Amino acid sequence: MSPRTALLLVVIGVFSTRSLLQAGPQTPSRVEGLAAWNRVYSVVSSPRCINCHTATQYPQQGDDRHRHLFNVVRGPSNAGVVGLNCGTCHQSSNADSTGVPGAMHWQLAPLSMKWQDAADRVLPSPQVCRIIVSEAKRHHLDLVQHHAEEALVRWAFQPGLRNDGTPRNTPPLTHEQFVDATRMWVAAGSPCPER
Amino acid sequence: MPRECGSRPAAHVLNARKAGFVETYQLTINGEKKQVTADPSTPLLWVLRDDLKMTGTKYGCGVAACGACTVHVAGVATRSCVLPIALLGDRPVLTIESMSSDPIGRVVQNAWVSEDVVQCGYCQSGQIMTAVALLKTTRTPTDTNIEESMGGNLCRCGTYVRIREAIKVASRQLAGGGR
Numbered sequence: 001m002s003p004r005t006a007l008l009l010v011v012i013g014v015f016s017t018r019s020l021l022q023a024g025p026q027t028p029s030r031v032e033g034l035a036a037w038n039r040v041y042s043v044v045s046s047p048r049c050i051n052c053h054t055a056t057q058y059p060q061q062g063d064d065r066h067r068h069l070f071n072v073v074r075g076p077s078n079a080g081v082v083g084l085n086c087g088t089c090h091q092s093s094n095a096d097s098t099g100v101p102g103a104m105h106w107q108l109a110p111l112s113m114k115w116q117d118a119a120d121r122v123l124p125s126p127q128v129c130r131i132i133v134s135e136a137k138r139h140h141l142d143l144v145q146h147h148a149e150e151a152l153v154r155w156a157f158q159p160g161l162r163n164d165g166t167p168r169n170t171p172p173l174t175h176e177q178f179v180d181a182t183r184m185w186v187a188a189g190s191p192c193p194e195r
Numbered sequence: 196m197p198r199e200c201g202s203r204p205a206a207h208v209l210n211a212r213k214a215g216f217v218e219t220y221q222l223t224i225n226g227e228k229k230q231v232t233a234d235p236s237t238p239l240l241w242v243l244r245d246d247l248k249m250t251g252t253k254y255g256c257g258v259a260a261c262g263a264c265t266v267h268v269a270g271v272a273t274r275s276c277v278l279p280i281a282l283l284g285d286r287p288v289l290t291i292e293s294m295s296s297d298p299i300g301r302v303v304q305n306a307w308v309s310e311d312v313v314q315c316g317y318c319q320s321g322q323i324m325t326a327v328a329l330l331k332t333t334r335t336p337t338d339t340n341i342e343e344s345m346g347g348n349l350c351r352c353g354t355y356v357r358i359r360e361a362i363k364v365a366s367r368q369l370a371g372g373g374r
Contacts, residue, residue: 070260071346082332083325083344087271089259091282097236098277100259163258 033188039173039181041125044115044132046171048156050122052107055114063169065120079107094155099163103155129192136190143190147182220280224249225293235281239273240264242280243290251291251320255349262348265321266290272328291320299369300327306365314352322348326362335366 028036043049051060059068075081080088091102109115113135115128123131136143147153157175159168173181185191222229224247231246243249243266252275255263259274266275267289294300303326306312313319322345329336329344336344341359350358 071343073343073346075343081340081343083272083328084347085271087273088265088347089274089277091278093282095277095279095282097279098238098258100277102282 028184028188030188030191033185033191034193036181036184036188037129037191037193038125040178040185041128043156043171043173043178043181044128045122045125046156048159048168048171049153050115052152053109053113053115054120055111055116055118056120059108060120074108077107078110094158094160096161099161099165101155101160101168104151106152124195126193126195129190133190133192144179144183144186148179218281220283221285222283223285223287225289226287231280233280235279237280238276239266239268239278239280239283239288240275243275243288249290249292253317253320255318255321260347260349261318261321262325263318263321265324265348267324267328270328270331272325289324291324294323294327297327299330299365302368303327303330303361303365306361306368310357310361310364312354312357312361314350314354318348318350318352322350322358326358326365330362330365330369334369336362 044053047060047063047065051062051065054060054074057074058072059074060066061068070084072084073081075085079086086106086108089100090106091100092104092106093102094100095102113131115123115131117123122128132143135141136146154175157170157178159170161167171178216234217232218235219230219232220242222231222242224243229247231242233242233246240252240254243252244254252266253263254276255261257276259277262274264274264276265272267273268278268283269286289297294304300323303323307319307323312322325345325348329340333340333344338359341362345355345358345362
């Protein structure tokens with residue numbers, strides 16, 4: 001190698017290193033963002049989440065997403081009606097000895113955050129994605145923080161015991177994986193699948 | 196040992212009971228301070244009935260499906276059969292025993308008598324507790340209000356028509372009118 005070539009390689013090396021340092025962590029690509037969204041969707045479309053994101057006047061229960069027993073209805077504030085509201089049974093934490101799940105602010109998501117259609121079918125991924133993006137924008141919501149800290153979101157990953165003492169099923173990701181996927185998706189600009 | 200709420204207590208609950216794990220709780224029941232020592236998993240229903248001998252609150256299904264065990268916890272109609280005493284905290288509890296001295300509870304009980312609501316009567320303390328909760332916030336409930344609010348309180352005798360009428364009678368009386 002000639003001295004001239006060696007000098008050229010050193011210069012290229014220095015500039016490459018500088019440009020990498022200046023760029024910092026790379027912004028995820030749209031493809032990476034969409035892959036992250038798919039992981040997010042696998043959680044939000046699971047029964048622990050979607051049972052309270054109905055398009056109807058009632059919540060759902062169980063992995064088969066049946067209509068909530070006991071004639072429970074949505075009510076004017078998405079928390080049931082007086083005399084039969086969510087707090088009639090659900091407390092601020094799981095009641096494992098009696099099998100009733102619980103967390104702070106236990107209630108249905110508002111209809112603007114419905115992730116199902118009126119026939120209780122889960123909406124397709126692009127539609128749920130667009131709803132989440134538009135509602136987060138409308139409410140100036142930090143989705144990463146919301147998914148990391150909101151009590152009802154956290155409950156989905158620690159849903160307690162059924163009344164027969166067996167554990168409720170959890171979403172397909174851990175809470176940490178879910179937050180990481182959300183972070184990646186948001187960093188990529190919250191892209192939504194075309195279809 | 197408290198009686199079971201529901202038919203199948205979880206294994207960890209049985210283990211805790213075998214280990215004799217109990218706590219002491221300070222409760223406010225119908226305005227009075229009470230102290231009980233109980234397994235933390237014990238439902239409020241059995242603390243009321245077995246420890247405090249307040250048997251007006253009834254055991255029906257044990258899984259919150261029938262409403263017979265309804266009490267008010269911090270003003271919220273609550274199924275006492277699924278509320279472990281450890282989760283009650285410092286929230287005050289009102290039971291059917293206090294309704295005769297409650298301004299709305301008294302009117303509702305009178306309406307229950309005047310409309311001859313009760314048949315066997317087993318579910319009626321829960322029915323009255325829910326009706327009082329409804330009328331405390333909704334003085335002139337519609338049929339839909341009554342159906343939705345009372346929809347979780349079951350009556351095997353089928354007194355629903357008279358329950359609805361009694362709530363309307365109580366509503367009119369609370370509004371200053373007659374029957």
